[in-house]
Amino acid sequence: MATVDSSLVAELPMFAGFSGEELAEILREARSSRYPRNSEVFSQGDDAHSFFLLLHGHVRASKTTPTGEQVVMRYVSPGEIFGVAPAMGLKQYPATATAVDDSVALVWPSAAWPRLVAKFPVLATNTLQAVGSRLQESFTRVVEMSTEQVEQRVAHALVRLARQSGRQVERGTEIDFPISRQDIAQMTGTTLHTVSRILSGWEQAGLIESSRQRIVLCEPEKIHALAEQASGDDD
Amino acid sequence: MATVDSSLVAELPMFAGFSGEELAEILREARSSRYPRNSEVFSQGDDAHSFFLLLHGHVRASKTTPTGEQVVMRYVSPGEIFGVAPAMGLKQYPATATAVDDSVALVWPSAAWPRLVAKFPVLATNTLQAVGSRLQESFTRVVEMSTEQVEQRVAHALVRLARQSGRQVERGTEIDFPISRQDIAQMTGTTLHTVSRILSGWEQAGLIESSRQRIVLCEPEKIHALAEQASGDDD
DNA sequence: GCGGAAGTTTGCGCTGGCGCAACCCATCCC
């Protein structure tokens, strides 16, 4: 079934250094699967039966604490791998993956991983780089949570979302999938109330425009400035 | 040079699945180097010329923000690799590594990495697992910073340090390297003042015993209980 | 078109823990 447009997939950093032939062999082991909006791809604690490559849509990875709070770890964009627990030697998924938009992903059974890596060692190297850059992102997040105030963190989150999944629209850059105040709160370690207040403020200042689960950055540079250092820089 | 006691090194998860012969070949490319207490192994932003395996001592990895604040990312224990930026495709070190104790490490030049991986692909797989588990730790930290109060985070940090580098002493479990209030503050996203207050409180309650850069956990279970859920659970 | 559910906004009071400042104590070095 995975007669996927391998032309597109071939461009991904994940598959850098593979011939068309090799790529085809790898893709042959995958099937592609649809995930309607708000459906779960997998759930934290599930047996890690598969790993994924997102083709269309957006997937949110979030962790639930023992006390039931949710924390959003990242949003996956098309072209990225996710659910790579098997490659890292984990037996269960450490987070829950939810499609926030109608999504399509390539799905490999976990059992395929050792086989593929044995045959194509560079796959491990590429995955290592992907995981490495995710580690850097996570470190950045720890640093932000340790040293920045809430407003600054929210600014950082929006800048990142816009860069990763921004779409140019009439009035600026729109975040290309439905995202609630609650989601942003769970990305920045605050409450939806505080996020709402902050966004209201920015909207009044003309920095953004927002409605239900939708945010447009009208003045990306100003948001960026807010992210870079809290006080002192507004004109 | 590195006629290191390969018997010891051979036990490490990093080198799982290697024959003595192969291991020797890998070790032959490394030299071992001493780092006296408080010396820097490498500095954030430095050209990533080498990667390391810690043999003795303890190394602190920390990041400095543009505004000059420091955040401690992790403490490296003997047997762990660190400074693996080259393997993740980074040109510069993303953090500063400081020996907090007199330390000894194996040092490979970055140039050796592609060569070694080409010859021993399983090296990439093992590194992927090491980096993967570090990613999990980092995620855990983000979750903690998002959902827990300071006291709980400090408790978590101590529990982790004790597990990772605890040494049994007369009165309990001692953290096996010099660590200041400031360090703990930079691990948990708070100030040394608040850490000092918390530790004072615990000391009065008999949970710990501490002095200059030294902490002994006398009642590990109680600290653990504090870490797991803030209010309601003490016997 | 009419509920109802889900997301958002806003007001208000309270508090965890930060910032500042002063002081104490141990270690090290001359």
Next chain:
DNA sequence: GGGATGGGTTGCGCCAGCGCAAACTTCCGC
């Protein structure tokens, strides 16, 4: 032994942002 340096402790005032509560809006299913 005396000064200096680098931790550590503690008191006090303040405020960012949380928690709670209530109202509003948009969307959706029936």
